[in-house]
Amino acid sequence: MVKFKYFILMICLIGCLAACKKNEPVDDYDPTPQFKADTAAISAFVKTNNIQATKDASGIFYQILEPGAGSVTYQASTKITSNYEGKLLNGTVFDTTNGTPISFILGNVIVGWQIGIQKIQKGGKIRLIIPSYYAYGTRSPSSLVPANSILDFTITLTDVQ
Numbered sequence: 001m002v003k004f005k006y007f008i009l010m011i012c013l014i015g016c017l018a019a020c021k022k023n024e025p026v027d028d029y030d031p032t033p034q035f036k037a038d039t040a041a042i043s044a045f046v047k048t049n050n051i052q053a054t055k056d057a058s059g060i061f062y063q064i065l066e067p068g069a070g071s072v073t074y075q076a077s078t079k080i081t082s083n084y085e086g087k088l089l090n091g092t093v094f095d096t097t098n099g100t101p102i103s104f105i106l107g108n109v110i111v112g113w114q115i116g117i118q119k120i121q122k123g124g125k126i127r128l129i130i131p132s133y134y135a136y137g138t139r140s141p142s143s144l145v146p147a148n149s150i151l152d153f154t155i156t157l158t159d160v161q
Contacts, residue, residue: 031133035059038131038150045089045150046129053129058115061129065154068124072160076107080117081159087152089129094144101158110135110151117157125156 042061046053053061072078081103086095106114112130120126132138132148140147 029138031137034148035131035133038133038148041089042129042131042150051127051129053127056115058134059131060112060115060134062116062119063127064119065125065127066120066123066156068121068157070121070123070160072121074106074118074160076105076114078106079159079161080104080106080157081161082155082157084153084155088145089150089152092144094142103159112151113153113155116153117155120157122157122160125154128153128155 039059045051046061051061051063053063055061081101083097083099083101084095085093085097087093106117109117110130112128112134115134116126116128116130128151130151130153132150135149135151136145136147138147140149145151
């Protein structure tokens with residue numbers, strides 16, 4: 001009986017070790033070249049269209065149109081309500097609230113919003129020009145937004161909770 005227990009233990013141990021696999025990256029995509037191309041495209045877009053935008057340390061370009069009022073310290077769980085319009089750099093509108101505010105949890109939106117929204121308070125309005133890395137990256141969320149798209153949002157923050 002003791003030999004049988006050792007036999008079963010040995011089989012389990014071998015099975016566990018056989019199932020182990022090296023941590024191999026699922027995707028060896030290097031976002032750096034795309035990020036550099038996006039930054040160059042945004043810089044040219046801002047200059048050509050005479051947009052008074054500031055480049056954040058992250059690489060997101062923003063223009064505060066109205067700062068809003070308040071002193072909210074944003075967390076991933078902060079609920080924001082906003083009117084917005086999202087466009088591609090060629091001017092194609094891919095999403096809009098059409099004046100009907102929509103609520104989101106800040107931690108559930110694209111990283112570009114998570115960075116940019118924190119620059120304004122309730123009642124504020126901001127324009128964010130977001131490199132694809134901070135938007136949808138190599139994914140295409142819809143037929144209107146190709147992979148590696150730079151996004152141009154104008155956002156009015158109507159409420160913060």
